[in-house]
Amino acid sequence: DMKVTQMPRYLIKRMGENVLLECGQDMSHETMYWYRQDPGLGLQLIYISYDVDSNSEGDIPKGYRVSRKKREHFSLILDSAKTNQTSVYFCASSVIGAGGDEQYFGPGTRLTVL
Amino acid sequence: GDSVTQTEGQVTVSESKSLIINCTYSATSIAYPNLFWYVRYPGEGLQLLLKVITAGQKGSSRGFEATYNKETTSFHLQKASVQESDSAVYYCALSGGNMGYKLTFGTGTSLLVDP
Numbered sequence: 001d002m003k004v005t006q007m008p009r010y011l012i013k014r015m016g017e018n019v020l021l022e023c024g025q026d027m028s029h030e031t032m033y034w035y036r037q038d039p040g041l042g043l044q045l046i047y048i049s050y051d052v053d054s055n056s057e058g059d060i061p062k063g064y065r066v067s068r069k070k071r072e073h074f075s076l077i078l079d080s081a082k083t084n085q086t087s088v089y090f091c092a093s094s095v096i097g098a099g100g101d102e103q104y105f106g107p108g109t110r111l112t113v114l
Numbered sequence: 115g116d117s118v119t120q121t122e123g124q125v126t127v128s129e130s131k132s133l134i135i136n137c138t139y140s141a142t143s144i145a146y147p148n149l150f151w152y153v154r155y156p157g158e159g160l161q162l163l164l165k166v167i168t169a170g171q172k173g174s175s176r177g178f179e180a181t182y183n184k185e186t187t188s189f190h191l192q193k194a195s196v197q198e199s200d201s202a203v204y205y206c207a208l209s210g211g212n213m214g215y216k217l218t219f220g221t222g223t224s225l226l227v228d229p
C-alpha cells in the first residue's frame with residue numbers, strides 16, 4: 001500500500017519552542033519534499049531531499065532545517081518557532097527518473113505557533 | 115519566474131451539472147512544462163488526478179479531463195457531470211526544465227457539489 005504518513009497531524013507550540021515534524025513513506029522513493037501552504041497561496045517548497053543526507057533548499061528554507069538519515073524518513077525542524085510559521089505542512093515523495101515529478105503527498109500537519 | 119494561476123478560489127456546482135476549473139500558466143524558464151491536476155479530499159493528502167506532458171494532448175481520469183493548450187497557456191479542468199463525491203480542492207501545477215522535479219502549484223480551487 002503506497003503511503004506517505006505525517007506525524008503529528010495537529011500541533012500547537014509557543015513562539016521560541018522547537019518543533020519537529022516527521023514524515024515517512026513506504027515506497028522506497030529516493031526524493032522527498034517538505035512544503036507549506038498558507039491561505040490564498042499555493043504550496044511552497046521548503047526543502048527537497050534527493051536521498052539520505054542529500055538535501056537542498058527549496059524556495060523558502062529560511063527558519064527551517066531538515067534531516068534524512070533513512071530513505072523512508074524525512075524530518076522538518078523549526079528551531080525557535082515563530083508565529084509566521086503557523087501553516088499547514090505537507091510532505092511528499094517521488095521516484096527518480098521518468099514520472100519523477102509525480103509526487104505522493106501526506107495528509108498534512110497543521111502547526112499553530114502562538 | 116514560473117507560475118500557475120487559478121482564478122476561482124471556490125466553485126459551487128449542483129450535482130449532475132458540468133464543471134470547468136480554470137488554470138493558466140507562465141513558464142518563462144521551461145519550453146515544454148509538464149502539467150498536472152492534483153486533488154485533495156477532506157482529511158487526505160494531495161493525490162495526482164491527471165498529468166499531460168505533450169502540448170495538444172488531453173489527459174483524463176475519473177471522468178475529469180484537461181487539455182494542454184500551449185497557444186493559450188491553459189490547462190482547464192472539466193467534467194461533464196459532477197457528483198457529490200467530487201467535492202474537494204483541486205490544484206493545477208507544472209514542472210520541468212531545469213527545475214527538475216519541483217512542482218509549482220496554483221492556489222487551489224475548492225469545489226463544493228450540492229446534492
